[in-house]
Amino acid sequence: MSEQNLYRNPDSSVMYLKGVGPNKASAFNMCGISTIRDLIFYFPRKHLDRSQILSVISAMEYVRDGYDGEITLIGKVLGRELKKAGGKKFLIVKFEDETGSFDCLWFQGVNFFENKFTPGEIYAVSKKPAISKWGILTFTHPDLDKIDYQESVEFNNTGKIIPFYSIPQQLREKSLGDTGLRKLIASAIDLYIESIPETLPSRIVKNLGLLDLKSTIKNYHFPSDFTALQKAIHRLKFEELFYFSLVSLMKLKSETKDKEGIKCKVNPGFILSFLNSLPFKLTNAQLKVLSEIRSDLESGKVMSRLIQGDVGSGKTLVALISILIVIDNGYQTILMAPTEILAFQHYNTILNFLKIFEEITSVKIQIEVLTGSTTKKEKNRIYESISLGETKLIIGTHAIFEEPVTYKNPGLIIIDEQHRFGVDQRAKLIGKGTNPHTLVMSATPIPRTITLTVYGDLNVSIIDELPPGRTPVQTILRGEEKLPAIFRFLEEQAASGFQSYIVFPLVEESEKLELKAAVTEFENITKNHLPNLKLGLLHGKMNWKEKELVMKSFKDREFDVLIATTVIEVGIDVPNATVMLINEAQRFGLSQLHQLRGRVGRGADKSYCILVTKEEIVAASNRIKGETKYLSPVLMERFKSLVRLKAMTETNDGFKIAEIDLKMRGPGDIYGTKQSGMPEFKFADIESDYEIIIKAREVAEQILKDDPKLESFENKIIKNSLYKYHNEGLKYFNIG
Numbered sequence: 001m002s003e004q005n006l007y008r009n010p011d012s013s014v015m016y017l018k019g020v021g022p023n024k025a026s027a028f029n030m031c032g033i034s035t036i037r038d039l040i041f042y043f044p045r046k047h048l049d050r051s052q053i054l055s056v057i058s059a060m061e062y063v064r065d066g067y068d069g070e071i072t073l074i075g076k077v078l079g080r081e082l083k084k085a086g087g088k089k090f091l092i093v094k095f096e097d098e099t100g101s102f103d104c105l106w107f108q109g110v111n112f113f114e115n116k117f118t119p120g121e122i123y124a125v126s127k128k129p130a131i132s133k134w135g136i137l138t139f140t141h142p143d144l145d146k147i148d149y150q151e152s153v154e155f156n157n158t159g160k161i162i163p164f165y166s167i168p169q170q171l172r173e174k175s176l177g178d179t180g181l182r183k184l185i186a187s188a189i190d191l192y193i194e195s196i197p198e199t200l201p202s203r204i205v206k207n208l209g210l211l212d213l214k215s216t217i218k219n220y221h222f223p224s225d226f227t228a229l230q231k232a233i234h235r236l237k238f239e240e241l242f243y244f245s246l247v248s249l250m251k252l253k254s255e256t257k258d259k260e261g262i263k264c265k266v267n268p269g270f271i272l273s274f275l276n277s278l279p280f281k282l283t284n285a286q287l288k289v290l291s292e293i294r295s296d297l298e299s300g301k302v303m304s305r306l307i308q309g310d311v312g313s314g315k316t317l318v319a320l321i322s323i324l325i326v327i328d329n330g331y332q333t334i335l336m337a338p339t340e341i342l343a344f345q346h347y348n349t350i351l352n353f354l355k356i357f358e359e360i361t362s363v364k365i366q367i368e369v370l371t372g373s374t375t376k377k378e379k380n381r382i383y384e385s386i387s388l389g390e391t392k393l394i395i396g397t398h399a400i401f402e403e404p405v406t407y408k409n410p411g412l413i414i415i416d417e418q419h420r421f422g423v424d425q426r427a428k429l430i431g432k433g434t435n436p437h438t439l440v441m442s443a444t445p446i447p448r449t450i451t452l453t454v455y456g457d458l459n460v461s462i463i464d465e466l467p468p469g470r471t472p473v474q475t476i477l478r479g480e481e482k483l484p485a486i487f488r489f490l491e492e493q494a495a496s497g498f499q500s501y502i503v504f505p506l507v508e509e510s511e512k513l514e515l516k517a518a519v520t521e522f523e524n525i526t527k528n529h530l531p532n533l534k535l536g537l538l539h540g541k542m543n544w545k546e547k548e549l550v551m552k553s554f555k556d557r558e559f560d561v562l563i564a565t566t567v568i569e570v571g572i573d574v575p576n577a578t579v580m581l582i583n584e585a586q587r588f589g590l591s592q593l594h595q596l597r598g599r600v601g602r603g604a605d606k607s608y609c610i611l612v613t614k615e616e617i618v619a620a621s622n623r624i625k626g627e628t629k630y631l632s633p634v635l636m637e638r639f640k641s642l643v644r645l646k647a648m649t650e651t652n653d654g655f656k657i658a659e660i661d662l663k664m665r666g667p668g669d670i671y672g673t674k675q676s677g678m679p680e681f682k683f684a685d686i687e688s689d690y691e692i693i694i695k696a697r698e699v700a701e702q703i704l705k706d707d708p709k710l711e712s713f714e715n716k717i718i719k720n721s722l723y724k725y726h727n728e729g730l731k732y733f734n735i736g
């Protein structure tokens with residue numbers, strides 16, 4: 001017993017465990033388990049509840065009533081019999097308890113099991129049973145525990161909540177299965193748990209009501225009940241997110257506070273003359289964000305900032321003012337757009353803004369646009385002008401960093417992000433210059449959980465106000481049968497001088513057929529639904545010049561209705577368009593729908609977003625009230641898309657929509673996976689662990705605020721854990 005308290009080094013090889021020789025140890029090594037600690041932290045992939053032990057009679061009742069889960073029984077061996085079926089041997093072992101008898105069958109491992117059972121022995125048996133045609137309760141290849149009533153009963157495979165592990169091929173080859181692994185882990189925990197140090201300060205564990213690490217480990221592998229298991233998982237999620245937050249915060253701090261950046265001076269006269277050249281006043285939200293950017297630029301440290309704002313909140317203008325400040329200080333600036341069409345739109349918008357400004361001030365600012373389809377000759381001219389430092393603002397797509405452009409003195413990089421630029425690209429761009437400032441603009445609002453994880457290393461500014469004078473877009477959900485009436489409505493709008501969009505979803509598999517589908521829809525609507533209106537067509541198979549041309553003619557009101565596949569999603573600005581009709585709306589993600597809706601309501605006139613979906617879905621919405629748990633999976637799927645579409649009609653708030661979208665679709669679908677810089681958590685889940693993510697960040701912030709270098713005695717555990725398990729974070733952190 002006194003052995004229990006001996007210190008044993010958990011970082012020693014698994015080979016030191018009883019039953020693990022060099023052979024098994026090397027198999028473990030191949031699976032990434034080299035130390036005893038690794039083994040102890042090799043957590044189950046699932047648990048089965050075998051804690052309830054039934055009698056044969058009640059088990060029969062369960063099965064007859066249609067129960068088709070696992071059952072655990074305890075029985076005495078009566079006898080065994082080898083039989084043959086189809087030329088193959090199989091084994092039947094008969095057991096009984098006080099209420100009846102049952103059979104266990106083996107078709108595999110017959111030789112092994114044949115000599116395992118002696119009449120009179122007692123076993124616990126777990127498996128999903130069947131009732132044979134002779135009316136006998138039968139278990140095939142069950143899990144077993146031999147029960148020796150002389151000793152205390154020791155369940156390893158049955159009789160309680162049982163862990164199941166992923167067992168890699170290498171371990172299987174060494175005959176290590178669930179039973180063996182369970183035993184091994186149990187004994188490792190037994191001998192080594194006292195030597196595994198806590199990795200969170202006790203005050204955090206206590207204040208947040210978390211489990212301590214030792215109980216966490218025990219409960220995760222061998223929980224007494226499912227609440228204990230949940231508590232263990234919760235603790236590990238918190239710990240993972242806490243250290244993740246700590247590292248992101250330190251990274252943020254080292255990149256902003258500690259990294260020397262270009263120090264800019266803001267010339268109020270210059271900025272004021274630009275503001276005076278605008279036909280409107282900045283909103284308070286724009287001013288607030290600008291002042292945050294200004295203090296970054298003036299600080300002498302590198303800026304890393306994310307601007308979030310709903311569609312139409314005026315991010316571009318904020319970006320432009322930041323650009324002007326940096327140019328005024330003698331540096332070059334870069335504006336990255338996700339698509340060519342958007343690059344050109346930014347180019348034109350900025351040219352327009354600057355025209356009046358240049359007239360007033362006679363300041364001339366040279367701007368160039370650079371995309372994949374810029375001609376070779378143009379490119380060479382632009383490259384030269386960039387390297388000479390004549391070009392002050394370069395607007396473009398990825399092409400900007402795929403080619404060897406030499407900047408004279410880049411001071412600011414703005415990324416107008418559509419969740420398409422990953423962290424790598426960001427880093428690549430930043431690598432181009434000597435610590436230029438970075439501003440990332442998010443085109444769709446991002447839920448806080450995502451900002452805290454994917455963008456945890458950026459400061460965040462939020463533009464939470466739309467410019468005045470906008471009437472909120474009215475969103476309506478309609479079944480397909482209402483389309484004729486909707487087309488009449490489009491005609492009325494056209495008669496009043498307004499324009500409309502009609503959007504069709506692009507079904508991914510049919511991308512090749514896109515052109516055909518788009519043209520077919522176009523012809524169908526021209527002929528059968530809107531014969532009296534002028535229609536334009538925009539689709540993904542057009543090159544940017546063709547798209548530009550169509551957009552320009554639409555803007556110039558050369559036609560009333562623009563039929564489009566999703567390409568119009570990206571920031572197109574036509575204030576005279578008042579209707580956005582979206583077909584098969586259920587096929588779109590919410591954030592995408594919100595983006596599309598943002599294409600209307602850009603002027604002062606009342607605008608509409610009409611979501612058209614299968615009639616039956618709309619009908620279902622009237623039938624189903626709240627109780628979703630009784631729905632079949634098929635109806636549930638439909639109901640899900642309905643809930644999403646309903647949310648669109650209920651709010652115009654992009655942040656709310658992003659939250660709902662995240663809950664319903666999951667982060668991978670919306671934000672992409674690895675490429676978008678989505679962190680991969682072992683325990684936590686970005687989608688469902690919202691509260692833990694926020695709490696972990698709060699706690700990490702508070703700790704760094706009180707003790708930025710983790711010098712205090714009570715934060716020693718944190719520092720040690722960082723060193724040991726999260727050392728990638730240390731490079732951002734000047735400790736030790």
Ligand code: ADP
Binds near residue numbers: 281283286468573
């Ligand atoms: P975002 O990029 O955030 O979607 P934009 O910058 O494209 O929004 O702005 C949308 C429209 O609102 C543009 O036509 C822009 O000129 C205009 N705008 C921007 N700021 C203001 C403001 N403070 N008052 C009125 N209109 C504004």
Ligand code: MG
Binds near residue numbers: 315316571
């Ligand atoms: Mg924009």
